[in-house]
Amino acid sequence: MSAAVQTDPRHGHLQMVFKLVVIVAVMFGFGYAMVPMYRAICAALGINVLSLAEREVPGTASRARPNTQVDTSRTITVEFDANARGPWSFKPEVRSLQVHPGQLxxxxxxxxxxxxxxxxxxxxxxxxxxxxxxxxxxxxxxCFNEYTLQPGESKRWPVVFVIDPKLPRDVKTITLSYTFFEVGGKVPPAPVGQLGGRS
Structure with a gap:
């Protein structure tokens, strides 16, 4: 009798169907769990910034997790300078900012x-x-690009920056200076007092 059950093809088919149903259920469960697992792993590793931002609800900004890479124990003064090597106007909107290392x-x-x-x-x-x-x-x-401007045309350009927290602690002030010059045109010579400081 037992030999007849073992050779019954229906029994083998039922076992195969049962295995397939279990595999499908496991695959469905894994696929369903992928999104929360992915979010949890990326949040733990800090590599899914966009996903974290998308989950912020308006009015809950105060509950957002702070950027732990910002060194709030230090304040750096960043000064902004602009040198126009030609007949045009070029200047920063502010002359300096107080920033923390790691802060955008x-x-x-x-x-x-x-x-x-x-x-x-x-x-x-x-x-x-x-x-x-x-x-x-x-x-x-x-400064990453060259620009063409029409007569009298004005532009406002942002500089987005971060000071690396590994900046030596004895550096309290950084000066960012830009020299704006015409490409392919006559560049006026630097003022006599600045010749030695230009590299």
Whole structure:
């Protein structure tokens, strides 16, 4: 009798159907659990910033988790300088900001082509003191591109930056200086007093 049960093809089919049903159920459960597992892992590792931002509900900003990479025990003064090597206006909207290392910051520079002709220009940044250069991280900057401006055209460009928390603790002030010059045009010589300081 037992031999007949073992050779019954229906019994084998039922076992196969049962296994397939179990596999489908496990796969469905795994797929259903993937989203919360993914969010939990990414939140723990801090690599899913967009997902965290999407889950913020208006009016609950005060309950948002703080950025633990910001060093609130230190304040750095960042000074902004602008040098226009030509007949145009170029300046930052603010002369300085008080920032914490690791904090995301934005400053806006204003530019106006005061000439009666089209010009192409680009800005080159420099930093003081020199050791701050490696710790001044620009995420967005007009200095990344060359721009063409019409006569009398004005532009406002943001610089989005973060000061690396690894900045040496003895650095209290950083100066970000831009020199804006015309590309392919006659660049006026630097003022005599600045010749030695230009690299």
């Amino acid at each position: 910051n934005t400053v806006v520079y204003e530019f106006r082509n005061d000439q009666n002709r089209v010009m192409s220009a680009q800005a080159i940044p420099s930093y003081a003191p020199k050791q701050s250069t490696a710790h001044f991280n620009k995420l967005e900057c007009f």
